[in-house]
Amino acid sequence: MSAGIIDGKAVAASVRAALKDEVAAFTAETGIQPGLATVLVGGDPASEVYVANKRRSSVVAGMADLHQHLPEDASQADVESLLRALAADPAVSGILLQLPVPAQLDAVSLIELIPFEKDVDGLTTMSVGLLAQNKAGLRPCTPSGVIELLDASGVTIEGANVVVIGRSELVGRPVAQLLVNRNATVTIAHSRTRDLPAVCREADIIVAAAGVKGLVTADYIKQGATVIDVGIHRGEEGLSGDVAYAEVAEVAGLITPVPGGVGPMTIAMLLQNTLRAAQLQYELGGSAAS
Numbered sequence: 001m002s003a004g005i006i007d008g009k010a011v012a013a014s015v016r017a018a019l020k021d022e023v024a025a026f027t028a029e030t031g032i033q034p035g036l037a038t039v040l041v042g043g044d045p046a047s048e049v050y051v052a053n054k055r056r057s058s059v060v061a062g063m064a065d066l067h068q069h070l071p072e073d074a075s076q077a078d079v080e081s082l083l084r085a086l087a088a089d090p091a092v093s094g095i096l097l098q099l100p101v102p103a104q105l106d107a108v109s110l111i112e113l114i115p116f117e118k119d120v121d122g123l124t125t126m127s128v129g130l131l132a133q134n135k136a137g138l139r140p141c142t143p144s145g146v147i148e149l150l151d152a153s154g155v156t157i158e159g160a161n162v163v164v165i166g167r168s169e170l171v172g173r174p175v176a177q178l179l180v181n182r183n184a185t186v187t188i189a190h191s192r193t194r195d196l197p198a199v200c201r202e203a204d205i206i207v208a209a210a211g212v213k214g215l216v217t218a219d220y221i222k223q224g225a226t227v228i229d230v231g232i233h234r235g236e237e238g239l240s241g242d243v244a245y246a247e248v249a250e251v252a253g254l255i256t257p258v259p260g261g262v263g264p265m266t267i268a269m270l271l272q273n274t275l276r277a278a279q280l281q282y283e284l285g286g287s288a289a290s
């Protein structure tokens with residue numbers, strides 16, 4: 001038996017199409033056009049490509065592109081003063097500091113300057129706390145994309161046994177928290193977990209975010225389980241994930257491919273966060289038009 005494929009490109013396209021309508025309705029109702037301020041420091045080629053994609057996608061969704069670029073040798077004070085200005089600017093709904101930043105900068109303290117209601121990456125301590133307490137706030141994009149894929153595929157999260165492989169602040173921890181908030185029974189596995197295949201065989205849903213190419217093989221999978229592969233690895237044969245796709249697809253019920261699974265969801269969720277940010281600021285009464 002071969003697993004059904006969860007088509008991340010199609011789900012992302014439908015999220016983006018719905019979002020475009022939602023942005024238009026929000027702007028018509030409030031007079032506010034959501035604006036995304038991507039902040040790029042220096043000229044890292046991969047970061048330039050990522051930021052260009054985010055900017056283009058935000059404009060397609062009907063948002064204002066409020067991109068900021070600082071030179072490679074920008075000081076901590078330069079970036080701090082830019083982030084403070086963006087935090088205070090009512091035209092800016094969302095702020096995204098593109099990582100990594102050049103070595104002379106302290107990314108952790110810079111991120112903390114982003115107010116929670118503009119934190120479209122969901123990485124500040126405040127946003128992490130709001131997620132932990134299941135209170136309204138902005139959630140990290142890739143983890144939200146995982147939940148969106150499960151929902152779009154009709155997978156029942158409530159009551160499901162889920163194993164998340166990985167405990168990073170960017171993916172593993174927040175995805176586990178989102179799943180707990182949706183009433184799943186969640187195990188967080190990591191590099192010190194004993195007998196990972198046995199732990200995973202208990203799972204109705206596996207979220208693989210270890211950053212280890214092909215880690216999850218067929219013997220990890222309970223027949224019919226849903227497998228979400230967050231991993232991205234660039235090799236000579238193209239992109240692949242943390243899941244040994246061909247053999248796992250023989251046992252799983254549903255599976256995300258790499259590429260074309262979780263990857264396309266990240267920008268879609270960033271755009272959704274930017275609209276949520278604008279809505280949150282409007283509700284808090286801090287927007288220009290309120």
Ligand code: NAD
Pocket residue numbers: 142165166167168169170171172189190191192193196209210211212215230231232233262263266
């Ligand atoms: P990370 O290196 O920060 O964290 C990896 C986690 O996996 C750690 O918590 C570690 O304990 C665990 N781990 C490592 N080896 C393991 C093993 N052998 N068994 C069990 N657990 C193990 O990585 P990250 O930032 O969380 O990213 C994980 C993967 O997801 C990477 O491949 C990354 O490229 C990818 N990623 C994809 C997207 C996307 O948009 N699809 C976004 C972010 C990250």
